[in-house]
Amino acid sequence: xxYLAVEVSxxxxxxxxxxxAGPVLTPGYHxxxxxxxxxxxxxxxxxxxxxxxxxxxxxxxxxxxxxVAPVVPEIGLVPTVTVTHTEPFHISKAIATLDLxxxxxxxxxxxxxxxxxxxxLFGRKxxxxxxxxxxxxxxxxxxxVRLWDSWEDDAVIRDAATGRYIDRDKLHYxxxxxxxxxxxxxxITPRSPQAHPLVVVREEPDSxxxxxxxxxxxxxxxxxxxxxxxxxxxxxAAVAAAGRDPESVAVLLDIETxxxxxxxxxxxxxGPLEPSSLRVAGSATALVDVIEEAVRGGAADGVTLVxxxxxxxxxxxxxxxxxxLVDRELRTTMPPGFTLRERFGLARPANFFTATTxxxx
Amino acid sequence: MATKQIHLAAHFPGVNxxxxxxxxxxxxxxxxxxxxxxAQTAERGLFDFLFLAEGLRLxxxxxxxxxxxxxxxxxxxxxxxxxxxxxxxxxLGGTINTTFNEPYELARQFASLDxxxxxxxxxxxxxxxxxxxxxxxxxxxxxxxxxxxxRAxxxxxxxxxxxxxDRQxxxxxxxxxxxxxxxxxxxxxxxxxxLIQSGDSDAGREFGAKTADAIFxxxxxxxxxxxxxxxxxxxxxxxxxxxEDLSILPATTFALGDTEAEAQENGHRxxxxxxxxxxxxxxxxxxxxxxxxxxDPDGPLPDIDPxxxxxxxxxxxxxxxxxxxxxxxxxxxxxxxxxxxxxxxIVETTARQSFVGTPKQVARQMxxxxxxDASDGFILVPHLVPGGLDEFVEKVIPELQDLGSYRTEYTxxxxxxxxxxxxxxxxxxxxxxx
Numbered sequence: 001x002x003y004l005a006v007e008v009s010x011x012x013x014x015x016x017x018x019x020x021a022g023p024v025l026t027p028g029y030h031x032x033x034x035x036x037x038x039x040x041x042x043x044x045x046x047x048x049x050x051x052x053x054x055x056x057x058x059x060x061x062x063x064x065x066x067x068v069a070p071v072v073p074e075i076g077l078v079p080t081v082t083v084t085h086t087e088p089f090h091i092s093k094a095i096a097t098l099d100l101x102x103x104x105x106x107x108x109x110x111x112x113x114x115x116x117x118x119x120x121l122f123g124r125k126x127x128x129x130x131x132x133x134x135x136x137x138x139x140x141x142x143x144x145v146r147l148w149d150s151w152e153d154d155a156v157i158r159d160a161a162t163g164r165y166i167d168r169d170k171l172h173y174x175x176x177x178x179x180x181x182x183x184x185x186x187x188i189t190p191r192s193p194q195a196h197p198l199v200v201v202r203e204e205p206d207s208x209x210x211x212x213x214x215x216x217x218x219x220x221x222x223x224x225x226x227x228x229x230x231x232x233x234x235x236x237a238a239v240a241a242a243g244r245d246p247e248s249v250a251v252l253l254d255i256e257t258x259x260x261x262x263x264x265x266x267x268x269x270x271g272p273l274e275p276s277s278l279r280v281a282g283s284a285t286a287l288v289d290v291i292e293e294a295v296r297g298g299a300a301d302g303v304t305l306v307x308x309x310x311x312x313x314x315x316x317x318x319x320x321x322x323x324x325l326v327d328r329e330l331r332t333t334m335p336p337g338f339t340l341r342e343r344f345g346l347a348r349p350a351n352f353f354t355a356t357t358x359x360x361x
Numbered sequence: 362m363a364t365k366q367i368h369l370a371a372h373f374p375g376v377n378x379x380x381x382x383x384x385x386x387x388x389x390x391x392x393x394x395x396x397x398x399x400a401q402t403a404e405r406g407l408f409d410f411l412f413l414a415e416g417l418r419l420x421x422x423x424x425x426x427x428x429x430x431x432x433x434x435x436x437x438x439x440x441x442x443x444x445x446x447x448x449x450x451x452x453l454g455g456t457i458n459t460t461f462n463e464p465y466e467l468a469r470q471f472a473s474l475d476x477x478x479x480x481x482x483x484x485x486x487x488x489x490x491x492x493x494x495x496x497x498x499x500x501x502x503x504x505x506x507x508x509x510x511x512r513a514x515x516x517x518x519x520x521x522x523x524x525x526x527d528r529q530x531x532x533x534x535x536x537x538x539x540x541x542x543x544x545x546x547x548x549x550x551x552x553x554x555x556l557i558q559s560g561d562s563d564a565g566r567e568f569g570a571k572t573a574d575a576i577f578x579x580x581x582x583x584x585x586x587x588x589x590x591x592x593x594x595x596x597x598x599x600x601x602x603x604x605e606d607l608s609i610l611p612a613t614t615f616a617l618g619d620t621e622a623e624a625q626e627n628g629h630r631x632x633x634x635x636x637x638x639x640x641x642x643x644x645x646x647x648x649x650x651x652x653x654x655x656x657d658p659d660g661p662l663p664d665i666d667p668x669x670x671x672x673x674x675x676x677x678x679x680x681x682x683x684x685x686x687x688x689x690x691x692x693x694x695x696x697x698x699x700x701x702x703x704x705x706x707i708v709e710t711t712a713r714q715s716f717v718g719t720p721k722q723v724a725r726q727m728x729x730x731x732x733x734d735a736s737d738g739f740i741l742v743p744h745l746v747p748g749g750l751d752e753f754v755e756k757v758i759p760e761l762q763d764l765g766s767y768r769t770e771y772t773x774x775x776x777x778x779x780x781x782x783x784x785x786x787x788x789x790x791x792x793x794x795x
Contacts, residue, residue, distance in 0.1 A: 025476045025546070025547075026476070026479075027445070027446070027476075027477045027478070027479070030477075031446075051465065051466075051469070051545070052542060052543075052545070054545060057528065057545055057546050057547055058545045058546070059473040059476060059477065059545075059546065060469055060470050060473035062438075062439060062442075063438065063439075063442045063470065063473035063474060063477055064442075064473075064477065066439045066440070066442035066443045066446075067442045067443065067445055067446050067477040067478075068446070069443055069446070070393070070397075070443050070446040070447050071446045071447075085463070085466070086466065087461065087462075087498050087499060089417070089461075089497045089498060090436070090461075090462075093435070093436040093439075094436045094438070094439045096435075096436070097435040097436035097439035097440055097443075098439055100391065100392075100393055100435055100440075101393045101435075101439065101440060101443035103393075117542060118542075120540060120541050120542050121465040121540055121541070121542040122463050122465060122466075122540055123538060123539040123540035123541070124463070151433070156432075156433070158382055158383065160383040160637075162639070163383075163429050163637040163638065163639035163640060164428045164429060164639075165382055165428055165429065165430060165431055165432055166426070166428045166432045166433075167428070168425055168426040168428045171419070171426055171432075180499070181499050182496075182499075183496075183497055183498075183499075184418070184496035184497055185497065186419060186426075188416060188417060188418070188419060188433060188434055189391075189433060189434065189435055189436060190391055190433045
């Protein structure tokens with residue numbers, strides 16, 4: 001079984017795509033992208049985001065996901081939310097709320113803000129080395145996940161006889177104190193349909209501790225399948241070393257795509273762009289061959305396709321690639337009604353606080 | 362003189378002591394379906410906007426999480442974006458705290474909501490200085506109370522600069538914030554979101570007169586409403602603003618019935634349900650600053666006096682400053698009304714402005730209030746989720762329309778259109794297309 005995600009951000013990853021972009025800020029643009037991917041049975045849409053550095057205009061990714069969720073069924077919605085400048089308390093309730101309005105289809109891609117440009121937009125601290133940023137991210141992820149558990153599922157009792165709306169013994173202070181944060185809790189938002197929306201982290205040297213502790217899905221960028229294989233091995237080793245089952249963490253390889261008979265020439269016309277991972281500029285069949293080799297060869301558990309140009313780049317993925325993966329028995333057609341965690345074979349997790357404490361707050 | 366048009370906003374009944382969760386008809390206060398029903402009803406009633414409140418720490422009473430009112434709510438901006446998907450015209454307003462957010466991030470989030478809703482976003486700026494809420498955030502409770510409006514003004518100036526910069530570089534150097542860079546978004550369908558304010562102090566009123574597009578007030582009676590209205594609108598000319606550039610909307614409840622007697626009965630039933638026996642004691646404890654759990658809610662007020670130094674409730678705005686004075690006035694009131702019990706007294710004293718009557722009577726009362734310059738409309742606070750607006754929209758809206766003081770259709774797509782507000786100007790000529 002090969003997992004299939006698609007990254008959409010603005011007019012596509014290629015900076016040149018913005019020059020010929022249509023109206024990328026309208027809700028209709030994003031609903032249409034999501035609906036196209038959903039019809040093709042894509043597991044989730046990765047909604048990339050950062051505070052600075054993009055060529056064209058970009059909207060807040062959680063906002064897009066929330067706007068799309070009520071009108072596009074089935075597909076998972078995984079916005080990137082950076083933790084370097086954003087409060088973990090806000091992230092926790094925003095993603096939990098996305099889970100609520102999507103009936104259990106939310107995820108969160110944890111990312112850090114590296115650049116001085118991003119730091120200057122906040123003016124609270126200077127840009128920091130990646131190792132420091134990911135150490136802070138580990139704390140942020142812990143706070144977010146603990147807040148997701150800070151309400152037990154049955155905390156709302158609505159007991160008219162005693163006048164109590166909640167059983168406050170089922171709400172928990174998280175009392176987190178770390179190097180970068182201290183957060184009291186509980187969340188203001190009840191536990192969400194999935195309890196823990198899918199946590200996605202990109203593999204890089206400094207992100208491995210966050211992956212080991214918190215990731216459900218890992219995105220890998222690699223120039224070829226051998227490098228992807230090695231990255232997947234690193235991820236699985238780190239997860240196992242943290243005492244978690246490597247089988248519970250899916251590793252998806254990023255593949256930049258531009259498909260069609262004229263793909264290579266069209267890309268040249270957009271201007272140069274160094275690949276940031278494996279790239280397929282050619283036929284849908286060529287891409288499906290690469291995915292098959294990656295998954296059957298153990299280089300990845302699935303792929304995140306990254307169209308270089310949107311919205312056009314999504315159509316061959318939906319019309320040709322997704323059906324071909326089913327034909328080759330790499331994917332099945334899912335019946336409706338699954339949560340995003342269920343798509344990845346993950347159970348709804350037990351609550352940290354009931355698992356580790358007896359009494360309430 | 363032309364008939365003033367009434368503006369209506371709908372406050373989602375969540376974490377308020379006006380929300381009755383114990384009613385058999387009360388649905389979930391957090392299910393998205395409740396928000397959809399409530400928002401679509403408001404839109405059917407041609408309301409200007411939906412409004413969501415916010416609180417960033419669960420309230421506590423006597424050192425424990427307050428459990429008698431509704432507890433818990435979704436993230437304001439996320440749920441507003443989702444509601445945008447199931448409505449077409451309704452404005453989408455929410456409270457976002459300026460103390461625990463940074464201007465760049467807020468500007469981008471509200472600009473995103475405005476783009477994704479086609480120009481329907483509104484921001485109610487609230488600034489808190491409490492260290493209690495600060496415990497959920499990395500900077501803690503860093504803000505001095507006297508700096509609240511300085512911060513609100515500065516975050517608003519900074520956000521407006523970003524909104525109207527059209528992706529050009531902005532550099533802001535101020536007391537509260539210092540940042541530079543460009544917003545990832547061009548100016549929004551509304552230019553920038555509608556701005557709501559609710560402070561009532563002198564500084565709060567000045568801030569509102571200078572900057573707000575709408576004010577939520579707590580001045581309920583006709584007389585206090587008129588005084589507030591005249592005061593606020595009178596402060597506007599010195600900022601070069603016209604009276605009609607600002608809508609004053611007091612919070613109000615309502616109770617309907619086929620006859621006046623039935624409406625009164627319904628009103629009393631709602632008020633009693635809003636103040637459970639346990640809630641009555643908790644309210645009393647807020648003023649007394651003492652554990653009063655041993656007192657009978659159906660019995661008389663305590664003989665002991667309040668503890669003036671105690672702060673027994675945290676995470677909610679406290680309006681009474683002098684507990685002893687409040688206690689004495691309550692004792693007098695209880696006696697004057699023939700010996701009210703604790704619960705009866707709390708029912709009496711926590712009553713907000715309320716319109717009670719047949720749909721026609723309520724429509725006439727509301728219209729008289731607005732035509733009498735006590736407000737420009739109302740923010741309605743129903744007591745039930747999700748159906749609390751149903752009867753009002755079905756029965757009162759047509760009566761208001763018959764009086765000629767309420768729209769019969771939306772005349773434009775944006776919230777600024779509904780409120781009759783001009784679009785703020787972009788700082789320079791070139792406008793990027795989205």
